[in-house]
Amino acid sequence: MEKIEASYLSAYGQRKGLAGWLTSTDHKRIALLYMSAMSVFFLVATFLGVLMRLNLIAPGSHVVSPRAYNSLFTVHGVIMIFLFIIPGIPAVLGNFVLPLQLGARDVSFPRLNLFSWYFYMGGALCALLSLFTGGGAPDTGWTFYVPYSVKTGTNVSLAVFGAFLLGMSSMLTGLNFLTTIHRMRAPGMTWFRMPLFVWALYATGWVQLLATPVLGITLLLVIFERAFGIGVFDPARGGDPILFQHLFWIYSHPAVYIMILPAMGVISEIIPVFARRTIFGYKAIAFSSLAIAIVGYIVWGHHMFTSGMSDMARVVFSLLTFVVAVPSGVKIFNWTASLYKGSITVSSPLLFVLAFIFLFSIGGLTGLINGALSTNIQIHGTYFIVAHFHYVMFGGTGFAFFAGLHYWFPKMFGRMVDEKRAKAACILMFVGFNVLYFPMFILGWQGMPRRYYDYPAHFQPLHSLATVGSWILVAGLLLMLHNLIRTIRHGLPASANPWQGTTLEWHASSPPSIENFDVIPTVTTGPYAYPQNNGVSS
Amino acid sequence: MITGWPNLWNSTDNAFYFIIAISIVLLLGIMATMIFFVFRYSRSRNPRPTNIEHNAWLEILWTAIPTVLVLAMFWVGWKGFIYKRTVPAGAMQVKVTGRMWSWSFEYENGKISSVLKLPFGKPVKLLITSADVVHGVFIPAFRVKEDAVPGRDTYLWFQPDKTGEFELFCSEFCGTGHTKMVSTVEIIPENEFAVWLQQKETPALAQGLSQAGLGAELVRAKGCVACHSTDGTAATGPTFKGLWGKKETVLRGSQEAQVTVDESFARSKIFSPEKERIKGFPPIMPSQRGVLSEKEAAAIVEYFKTLR
Structure with missing residues (x-):
C-alpha cells in the first residue's frame, strides 16, 4: 500500500486535485494530460468521419449539406493529423516511457515539457474555435492549398494559426527528447544499449526539430496572404501557388515519418518481450530509423506528381521515393524474423502488433503504386490515396499506438487490462478497418476522386460496403476505449513487470513513484537480454 | 489501347499489374511466415527460446533483393511516364x-x-x-x-x-x-x-429554344446549379426559384442595404459578385466574366423571370 500512495498518480506537491495536474512538470502526469485531451479530440474526429461515411452510403444522399461535408473532411483531417497522429505516440507514450527507459528521473526540461502541452492545448483551442466563429468551419482540406485557402470566406486563418501553435508544441517536444536522450541515459547505457523505441524517438526528434519550422513559416505566409494580400502565392501578384505546395510538403512529408517512426519503435519493443528473445538485427532497425528520417526529407515531391511541377523533378522524386521504401521493408523482415525460434504468447499487445504488420505492409506496398510515375497519375487525388494513407496512418500508427497503450497500461495505472475484451476489440477493429478501407483502393483505381460529397451511381456498391465497415470499426474502438477506461478503476493489480520485459521501465514500480527509481539503475547489457535462452546474448 | 512488346510498359495498367503482382507475393510471403512462426514457436510448443542476434547474409539478401525490385518498379513507372509526356506530332x-x-x-x-x-x-x-x-x-x-x-x-x-x-x-x-x-x-x-x-451556335439555339429555355440550359452547363437550386431547395447560394422581384438585404462591406432583384442587380451579381453579397450567404460566388457572354447572361435573366 505504501508504494501505491507514493505513486505519481496520488502524490502531489503544493497544489491538490486538478490544479496539481495542470501545473505538474512530471513527465508521467504530462503524458496523461496529453492522453486525456487527445482521447476527446480523437473521438470527435472519429464521429466526423462516421458522419462522412454516412453521407456517402448512397449517391444523392443529403445527411449533411455540401458545405458541411467539405468542413467535415477538413476538420476530420486537421484533428486527426495535427492533434492525434503527429503528437500521439511521442507525446503520450514517449513522455511516459522515454525517461523510464533511459533510467532517468524526468526529461531534460520538465517545465518546457509542460509548456509544450499548453501550446498543444492553445493550438487545439484555436482549431476548435475556428469551427464556430468567423465565416464558419474551414473548408479547404487539411492541406490548405492556395489560392483556394486564401479566397474562401471560411475561418481558415484561425485554424491555420492553431496548426502553427501545434507545430511549436511538436518542435519543443522534439528538442526536449533529443536533449534527454543525449544527456540523461543511465550509467552504462551506451548508444547501442538503448531500447529501439528510444532510437525511434531520437530519429523523430530530429525531424520534428528541423522540419516543423518550415510549416510554421508557410502557415504564417498564408495568414499574411489572407490578411494583407502580400502575393507570395498569388500569380496575379507575381506569386506561385505551386510554391505553397512545395513548402507545405517539405514539412508534411517528413511529418509522415514523425507519425510512423515512433510507431515502429513501439513494435520493436513489444515483439521481443512476447517472443522472449532478442530482437533480430538491432543495429539494422536502429540505423534504418535514421535512414528513413534522413531520406524522408527529400521525397516530398511525390505528393505533387500531377501538380504541374517539371518532369525532371517528378522523375528524381519518384526515384528517391523508391529508395526510402527499402529501409521500411527491412524493418518488416526484421520483426518477422524476431519471431523465429521465440517462445511466443499472443497477448493483446502482440495481437495488435500482428494486425499492425499486416495493415502496414498493405499501406507500404500500395505506396509503391503511388511512387511509380505512370500509375501515380491515375490514382493521384483519388480514393486510392485515401485508402493508402489510412492503412499507413491508422492501420500503422494507430494500431501501434493501441498496441503500446495495452503494453504500457499496467505501468501507467498499475492495473492489468482485461485480455478477452482487448482481443475482441482488436479483432473487431481489424475486420472493420479492412471492410472500411480496402474497397477504397478499388474505387480509387476506378477513378473515384476524393473530397466528393456525392458520386456517380456506378461507384455505389463499394461505397456502401465501406460505410458498413465504418460501423464495425467504431464498435471495436468503443469496446477498446470502454475496456481501457474500466481498467483504470477495476483492473486486476499489476506487478512491476507483468510481461517479463527487460527494459528499464519494468524496474520501476507499477505505477512508478514520482522520481521513477529509488536508485538509478546501472546498465550492463543490451536492451532485450534474455540470458537464460539458448544461443548467445549480448 | 497500347499493345505490342515494344510498348509494354507504356501502358499504365501493365505497370499497375506488375507492381501489384510483386506486392501480393511479398505480402503473402510475409504473412505466411509470420503466422507460421506464431504457431510453430508458441510458448507451449517451444518453451525454451533461442537468441539470434543477426545474420549478415540474410540481411544483405533481404536488402539487396527489394532494392532491385523497387528499382524495376521505378523504371516501369518512368517508362510509362515518358510516354505520357511525349505528345505525338500532329496532335x-x-x-x-x-x-x-x-x-x-x-x-x-x-x-x-x-x-x-x-x-x-x-x-x-x-x-x-x-x-x-x-x-x-x-x-x-x-x-x-x-x-x-x-x-x-x-x-x-x-x-x-x-x-x-x-x-x-x-x-x-x-x-x-x-x-x-x-x-x-x-x-x-x-x-x-x-x-x-x-456548328457556330450552341445546339440549344439551333433547335430554336426560347431565350428562357437557353438560360435554363446555361445554368446547368456552366455549373451554376452546383450552388443554386431551381426548385426552392436550400443550398450554398440563394435558390433561383422566386428570386425575381424579391427584396433582399445585401452587405456592402459592413453596410446593409435593401435591394430588389431586377435586371441590373442580377447582371451585377453575375459579373461582379465581389461588390456586394446577399445577407446569409457566404461570399464565395466567382465572377462569370469570360464564362458567360452578355447575350448568355441576358438569357439567364429571362430564365429567372420564369421561375416564379
Missing part, C-alpha cells in the same frame, strides 16, 4: 480552362464547348489552365490527370481509342462546387466530329 490541341465550378474547352477554330467532344483515333493534347484556384483535369478511362494552375499552362495528351461517353472529374479540391465540377468526354467518329466542330 489536335484543345485549350481547357477550369473555374469555380465548370470546365470550358476551346478548340483550334475558336469554338467553345462545356463538353469535351473528340474524334476517335486522333491524339489530342489538352493545354490546361485555371481562371481562379487550382483544379485538376482527370479522365479515369484514359488514365490521365494534370492540375489546372492559375497563371500557368500545363498539359496532357491521350489517344481516344474507344468511342462513347467518359467521365471527366475535377481532382483538386476547389470549394463548395468541387463535386459538381464534372464534365463529359465524348469520343465520336471523325466525320461526326468535323460536322460538330463547324
Whole structure:
C-alpha cells in the first residue's frame, strides 16, 4: 500500500486535485494530460468521419449539406493529423516511457515539457474555435492549398494559426527528447544499449526539430496572404501557388515519418518481450530509423506528381521515393524474423502488433503504386490515396499506438487490462478497418476522386460496403476505449513487470513513484537480454 | 489501347499489374511466415527460446533483393511516364480552362464547348489552365490527370481509342462546387466530329429554344446549379426559384442595404459578385466574366423571370 500512495498518480506537491495536474512538470502526469485531451479530440474526429461515411452510403444522399461535408473532411483531417497522429505516440507514450527507459528521473526540461502541452492545448483551442466563429468551419482540406485557402470566406486563418501553435508544441517536444536522450541515459547505457523505441524517438526528434519550422513559416505566409494580400502565392501578384505546395510538403512529408517512426519503435519493443528473445538485427532497425528520417526529407515531391511541377523533378522524386521504401521493408523482415525460434504468447499487445504488420505492409506496398510515375497519375487525388494513407496512418500508427497503450497500461495505472475484451476489440477493429478501407483502393483505381460529397451511381456498391465497415470499426474502438477506461478503476493489480520485459521501465514500480527509481539503475547489457535462452546474448 | 512488346510498359495498367503482382507475393510471403512462426514457436510448443542476434547474409539478401525490385518498379513507372509526356506530332490541341465550378474547352477554330467532344483515333493534347484556384483535369478511362494552375499552362495528351461517353472529374479540391465540377468526354467518329466542330451556335439555339429555355440550359452547363437550386431547395447560394422581384438585404462591406432583384442587380451579381453579397450567404460566388457572354447572361435573366 505504501508504494501505491507514493505513486505519481496520488502524490502531489503544493497544489491538490486538478490544479496539481495542470501545473505538474512530471513527465508521467504530462503524458496523461496529453492522453486525456487527445482521447476527446480523437473521438470527435472519429464521429466526423462516421458522419462522412454516412453521407456517402448512397449517391444523392443529403445527411449533411455540401458545405458541411467539405468542413467535415477538413476538420476530420486537421484533428486527426495535427492533434492525434503527429503528437500521439511521442507525446503520450514517449513522455511516459522515454525517461523510464533511459533510467532517468524526468526529461531534460520538465517545465518546457509542460509548456509544450499548453501550446498543444492553445493550438487545439484555436482549431476548435475556428469551427464556430468567423465565416464558419474551414473548408479547404487539411492541406490548405492556395489560392483556394486564401479566397474562401471560411475561418481558415484561425485554424491555420492553431496548426502553427501545434507545430511549436511538436518542435519543443522534439528538442526536449533529443536533449534527454543525449544527456540523461543511465550509467552504462551506451548508444547501442538503448531500447529501439528510444532510437525511434531520437530519429523523430530530429525531424520534428528541423522540419516543423518550415510549416510554421508557410502557415504564417498564408495568414499574411489572407490578411494583407502580400502575393507570395498569388500569380496575379507575381506569386506561385505551386510554391505553397512545395513548402507545405517539405514539412508534411517528413511529418509522415514523425507519425510512423515512433510507431515502429513501439513494435520493436513489444515483439521481443512476447517472443522472449532478442530482437533480430538491432543495429539494422536502429540505423534504418535514421535512414528513413534522413531520406524522408527529400521525397516530398511525390505528393505533387500531377501538380504541374517539371518532369525532371517528378522523375528524381519518384526515384528517391523508391529508395526510402527499402529501409521500411527491412524493418518488416526484421520483426518477422524476431519471431523465429521465440517462445511466443499472443497477448493483446502482440495481437495488435500482428494486425499492425499486416495493415502496414498493405499501406507500404500500395505506396509503391503511388511512387511509380505512370500509375501515380491515375490514382493521384483519388480514393486510392485515401485508402493508402489510412492503412499507413491508422492501420500503422494507430494500431501501434493501441498496441503500446495495452503494453504500457499496467505501468501507467498499475492495473492489468482485461485480455478477452482487448482481443475482441482488436479483432473487431481489424475486420472493420479492412471492410472500411480496402474497397477504397478499388474505387480509387476506378477513378473515384476524393473530397466528393456525392458520386456517380456506378461507384455505389463499394461505397456502401465501406460505410458498413465504418460501423464495425467504431464498435471495436468503443469496446477498446470502454475496456481501457474500466481498467483504470477495476483492473486486476499489476506487478512491476507483468510481461517479463527487460527494459528499464519494468524496474520501476507499477505505477512508478514520482522520481521513477529509488536508485538509478546501472546498465550492463543490451536492451532485450534474455540470458537464460539458448544461443548467445549480448 | 497500347499493345505490342515494344510498348509494354507504356501502358499504365501493365505497370499497375506488375507492381501489384510483386506486392501480393511479398505480402503473402510475409504473412505466411509470420503466422507460421506464431504457431510453430508458441510458448507451449517451444518453451525454451533461442537468441539470434543477426545474420549478415540474410540481411544483405533481404536488402539487396527489394532494392532491385523497387528499382524495376521505378523504371516501369518512368517508362510509362515518358510516354505520357511525349505528345505525338500532329496532335489536335484543345485549350481547357477550369473555374469555380465548370470546365470550358476551346478548340483550334475558336469554338467553345462545356463538353469535351473528340474524334476517335486522333491524339489530342489538352493545354490546361485555371481562371481562379487550382483544379485538376482527370479522365479515369484514359488514365490521365494534370492540375489546372492559375497563371500557368500545363498539359496532357491521350489517344481516344474507344468511342462513347467518359467521365471527366475535377481532382483538386476547389470549394463548395468541387463535386459538381464534372464534365463529359465524348469520343465520336471523325466525320461526326468535323460536322460538330463547324456548328457556330450552341445546339440549344439551333433547335430554336426560347431565350428562357437557353438560360435554363446555361445554368446547368456552366455549373451554376452546383450552388443554386431551381426548385426552392436550400443550398450554398440563394435558390433561383422566386428570386425575381424579391427584396433582399445585401452587405456592402459592413453596410446593409435593401435591394430588389431586377435586371441590373442580377447582371451585377453575375459579373461582379465581389461588390456586394446577399445577407446569409457566404461570399464565395466567382465572377462569370469570360464564362458567360452578355447575350448568355441576358438569357439567364429571362430564365429567372420564369421561375416564379
